[in-house]
Amino acid sequence: MVTSRRKFIKISALGLGGIATASSAFQMFGTNSYLDTIAKQDIANKFKRSATYCEVCFWKCAAWAFSDEEGKIKKIIGNDEDPHCYGRLCPRGTGGVGMYADEDRLKTPLIRTTVDGEETFREASWDEALDLIATKFKHIKDAYGAESFALLKHGSPGSHLEHLFKAYGSETIAEPAYAQCRGPREAGFNLTFGSWVGSPEPTDIRDTKCLVLIGSHIGENMHNTQVQEMSDAIDNNATIITVDPRFSTAASKSNHWLAIKPATDIALMLAWMHVLIEEDLYDKEYIAKYATGFNELKDHVLNFTPEWAYGITTIKPEAIRKTARAMAHAAPSVIIHPGRHVTWYGDDTQRARAMAILNALLGSWGRRGGFYFKEKISVPKFPHPKYPQPKWDWTDIGEQYPLAEMGITTEVMKRAIPSKDNKYPVKALMVAGTNITKSIPNKKLLEQAMDALDFIVVLDTMPMDVTGYADVVLPECTYLERYDGIRSSPNREPSIAVRVPALKPKYDSKPGWWVAKQIGERLGLGDYFNYNDFEEVIEWQLSKMGTSLEEMKKIGVKKFPRKSGPLYLVEGEKHEFSTPSGKIELYSKELKSLGFDPLPVFTKHPEPPQGFYRLNYGRSPMHTFSRTANNPNLNDLKSENNLWVNPKVARIIGLKTGQSVWLRNQDKITSTFSIKVRVTERIRWDSVYMVHGFGHNNKKLTRAFGKGINDTEMISNVAIDPIMGGTGMRGNFVEILTEDPHKNTEI
Ligand SMILES: Nc1nc2c(c(=O)[nH]1)N[C@H]1C(S)=C(S)[C@@H](COP(=O)(O)OP(=O)(O)OC[C@H]3O[C@@H](n4cnc5c(=O)[nH]c(N)nc54)[C@H](O)[C@@H]3O)O[C@H]1N2
Ligand SMILES: Nc1nc2c(c(=O)[nH]1)N[C@H]1C(S)=C(S)[C@@H](COP(=O)(O)OP(=O)(O)OC[C@H]3O[C@@H](n4cnc5c(=O)[nH]c(N)nc54)[C@H](O)[C@@H]3O)O[C@H]1N2
Ligand code: SF4
Numbered sequence: 108m109v110t111s112r113r114k115f116i117k118i119s120a121l122g123l124g125g126i127a128t129a130s131s132a133f134q135m136f137g138t139n140s141y142l143d144t145i146a147k148q149d150i151a152n153k154f155k156r157s158a159t160y161c162e163v164c165f166w167k168c169a170a171w172a173f174s175d176e177e178g179k180i181k182k183i184i185g186n187d188e189d190p191h192c193y194g195r196l197c198p199r200g201t202g203g204v205g206m207y208a209d210e211d212r213l214k215t216p217l218i219r220t221t222v223d224g225e226e227t228f229r230e231a232s233w234d235e236a237l238d239l240i241a242t243k244f245k246h247i248k249d250a251y252g253a254e255s256f257a258l259l260k261h262g263s264p265g266s267h268l269e270h271l272f273k274a275y276g277s278e279t280i281a282e283p284a285y286a287q288c289r290g291p292r293e294a295g296f297n298l299t300f301g302s303w304v305g306s307p308e309p310t311d312i313r314d315t316k317c318l319v320l321i322g323s324h325i326g327e328n329m330h331n332t333q334v335q336e337m338s339d340a341i342d343n344n345a346t347i348i349t350v351d352p353r354f355s356t357a358a359s360k361s362n363h364w365l366a367i368k369p370a371t372d373i374a375l376m377l378a379w380m381h382v383l384i385e386e387d388l389y390d391k392e393y394i395a396k397y398a399t400g401f402n403e404l405k406d407h408v409l410n411f412t413p414e415w416a417y418g419i420t421t422i423k424p425e426a427i428r429k430t431a432r433a434m435a436h437a438a439p440s441v442i443i444h445p446g447r448h449v450t451w452y453g454d455d456t457q458r459a460r461a462m463a464i465l466n467a468l469l470g471s472w473g474r475r476g477g478f479y480f481k482e483k484i485s486v487p488k489f490p491h492p493k494y495p496q497p498k499w500d501w502t503d504i505g506e507q508y509p510l511a512e513m514g515i516t517t518e519v520m521k522r523a524i525p526s527k528d529n530k531y532p533v534k535a536l537m538v539a540g541t542n543i544t545k546s547i548p549n550k551k552l553l554e555q556a557m558d559a560l561d562f563i564v565v566l567d568t569m570p571m572d573v574t575g576y577a578d579v580v581l582p583e584c585t586y587l588e589r590y591d592g593i594r595s596s597p598n599r600e601p602s603i604a605v606r607v608p609a610l611k612p613k614y615d616s617k618p619g620w621w622v623a624k625q626i627g628e629r630l631g632l633g634d635y636f637n638y639n640d641f642e643e644v645i646e647w648q649l650s651k652m653g654t655s656l657e658e659m660k661k662i663g664v665k666k667f668p669r670k671s672g673p674l675y676l677v678e679g680e681k682h683e684f685s686t687p688s689g690k691i692e693l694y695s696k697e698l699k700s701l702g703f704d705p706l707p708v709f710t711k712h713p714e715p716p717q718g719f720y721r722l723n724y725g726r727s728p729m730h731t732f733s734r735t736a737n738n739p740n741l742n743d744l745k746s747e748n749n750l751w752v753n754p755k756v757a758r759i760i761g762l763k764t765g766q767s768v769w770l771r772n773q774d775k776i777t778s779t780f781s782i783k784v785r786v787t788e789r790i791r792w793d794s795v796y797m798v799h800g801f802g803h804n805n806k807k808l809t810r811a812f813g814k815g816i817n818d819t820e821m822i823s824n825v826a827i828d829p830i831m832g833g834t835g836m837r838g839n840f841v842e843i844l845t846e847d848p849h850k851n852t853e854i
């Protein structure tokens with residue numbers, strides 16, 4: 108279906124629910140910069156400000172935390188100089204203070220114990236907890252080798268613990284942000300352009316004339332500057348094309364909404380390639396100069412006509428032709444957005460390849476309004492002895508997946524399950540800053556692994572679900588109460604940002620760097636932690652970078668001039684891509700030699716059986732994964748998720764908006780909690796949709812416990828990407844239960 112903005116307004120008048128939220132998501136950053144400035148100056152005059160960068164999600168916007176004389180945080184505001192936020196935080200960043208204020212926070216170290224035959228936690232001192240952890244580290248090393256102690260991590264605490272693990276001799280390290288998130292797109296773009304997309308994505312949305320979002324739901328996915336730049340691009344009359352089975356916020360802002368049948372995107376993209384080539388719309392000069400494998404691609408897509416794709420995708424041939432022409436018209440200022448959470452159906456690296464190839468045909472990589480060449484400044488390493496060489500590491504664990512470039516969480520967990528031929532046994536686990544029971548699918552695998560592990564230690568700020576599996580729980584203070592590593596990220600121009608504590612750690616919580624150092628020292632690894640305070644590390648690094656902590660405390664963000672060359676390809680100059688051929692590889696000999704399709708191929712994926720609906724999930728603008736559900740400020744804005752159900756389905760089952768239902772999936776897994784229905788045209792009849800991150804099952808999360816359904820619980824069918832080991836999670840089907848299946852059981 109193709110919809111223009113005018114038509115969209117008509118549709119909303121017909122009663123398509125949720126439009127108010129749809130448009131407001133783009134306004135959540137505020138639009139009146141004059142008023143903003145007054146408010147900012149007012150606050151700046153009254154309160155103490157501390158430089159920080161946000162940890163509510165991984166966009167890491169640089170911000171100022173303003174506190175009063177009593178040390179209370181009054182407001183968190185974006186740093187005007189920051190290329191990650193342009194002075195504006197998203198609602199989650201503004202609500203970050205709730206992480207500090209949450210009275211459910213972990214307050215003291217906890218150790219698992221048995222009282223009257225029942226397992227429970229008892230409070231412990233830091234010394235006792237750290238001594239116990241150190242004993243376990245020593246035991247694992249002596250009994251199995253340091254490699255058998257694995258680290259699953261995410262975010263700032265992860266990097267401190269990664270240093271500890273490497274010093275100790277283990278690189279059995281992984282994070283859900285790879286195999287459950289961006290891994291396939293990094294593999295797909297790397298194969299094609301010889302470069303990862305990375306974070307923040309070097310999408311030149313600011314100057315684009317056409318933005319194509321394939322499942323990428325910017326506007327609900329609140330990655331700050333992408334939302335702001337997209338909003339500007341809309342104002343500048345850029346063409347927005349959204350391919351999504353759901354009428355997303357982005358779809359509501361689009362000139363063309365292609366309501367694709369789920370799991371068929373590769374077919375659509377092959378047809379787009381067909382049109383671009385058949386109608387001679389591709390960038391011939393760019394392809395001749397920079398690419399290889401065009402003839403193979405041309406032959407490959409010869410029969411993939413829009414008529415062929417129509418039968419698969421349900422998108423009309425005229426709509427496919429019209430959108431392909433719109434892209435070509437805007438080229439090279441066009442972006443086929445690579446997406447971010449791309450582990451969908453198991454052929455995800457190939458879908459990413461299709462996106463990369465389309466960008467190449469349109470000549471958008473390295474062009475204004477397409478993708479710019481990012482640049483980052485490297486932060487000097489604080490001196491420490493060389494890390495020991497582990498006997499095996501994450502690469503060996505993931506050896507089955509030839510193009511995995513980071514650890515695969517699910518493979519690490521599989522290695523914890525004892526079996527005769529397990530060459531890489533994982534015996535103990537540290538979890539830092541990731542709620543693996545919600546972020547890694549396949550609960551059965553996780554539970555089996557956690558049952559078998561000798562020891563689990565969790566470092567978190569909150570009593571999240573994962574803490575329930577720990578032997579020792581360590582309370583980290585929030586990002587507002589600690590120093591962390593310097594944020595250096597790739598962007599149009601390199602920049603750095605610092606995080607300085609705005610407040611003293613509340614309760615008996617401690618920073619991640621301190622925890623790593625304390626464990627390290629107990630293991631005789633003091634040389635790797637040759638400082639008293641992390642402040643010293645940052646101070647030393649900043650001095651090497653030509654600035655100082657004093658200066659950074661005042662400015663928060665510092666930009667550096669580009670050194671790597673221009674932002675875009677230069678007319679008439681040669682450019683070598685970091686691929687084996689030095690060119691953009693439309694046809695991948697590397698994939699071919701590894702036994703994979705050298706060009707993307709459409710494969711049919713299973714469809715929901717009778718009475719079942721495909722489980723679709725995504726983001727809420729007010730929340731980040733499972734980490735904010737209990738945040739008092741954000742919980743106030745949205746306290747539970749809803750199940751989006753098409754009116755046709757609602758009619759068949761007899762559902763009404765607001766009614767509570769339970770779900771059961773294809774493997775007979777029943778949801779622990781219920782969810783309230785939202786009947787809406789915005790979702791196709793073959794799917795249901797919910798926001799990820801709700802349905803918490805730890806009662807200690809007093810606001811979030813039992814609110815809504817945890818999508819991860821319903822994801823037991825995982826389609827593994829054979830190229831890089833990503834876990835495709837969108838092939839799960841649920842039936843909707845109107846009666847409480849737990850009526851006679853206690854949860
Ligand atoms: N079913 C399903 N699974 C998914 C996704 C999905 O949409 N649906 N999304 C996937 C994606 S894209 C990603 S990137 C991953 C994200 O997965 P995770 O990184 O696991 O994200 P969260 O669920 O937010 O868990 C973060 C944990 O860190 C804790 N935390 C927050 N701040 C701090 C801190 O400062 N210090 C410490 N020590 N801990 C802190 C939180 O309390 C929480 O327990 O999940 C993936 N898994
Ligand atoms: N507010 C907020 N923003 C966030 C986050 C957050 O937790 N909260 N997390 C951040 C992170 S780490 C990530 S990785 C990103 C993830 O965000 P994105 O990369 O933008 O999105 P995805 O989760 O891949 O996709 C969600 C969209 O895909 C659609 N979809 C489902 N199936 C299909 C299909 O078969 N084909 C197509 N074309 N579309 C389909 C869904 O309807 C939904 O609109 O968000 C980031 N931004
Ligand atoms: S996008 Fe929002 S939550 Fe993420 S870092 Fe920026 S302000 Fe924080």
Ligand SMILES: [Mo]
Pocket residue numbers: 284287288289447448
């Ligand atoms: Mo992600």
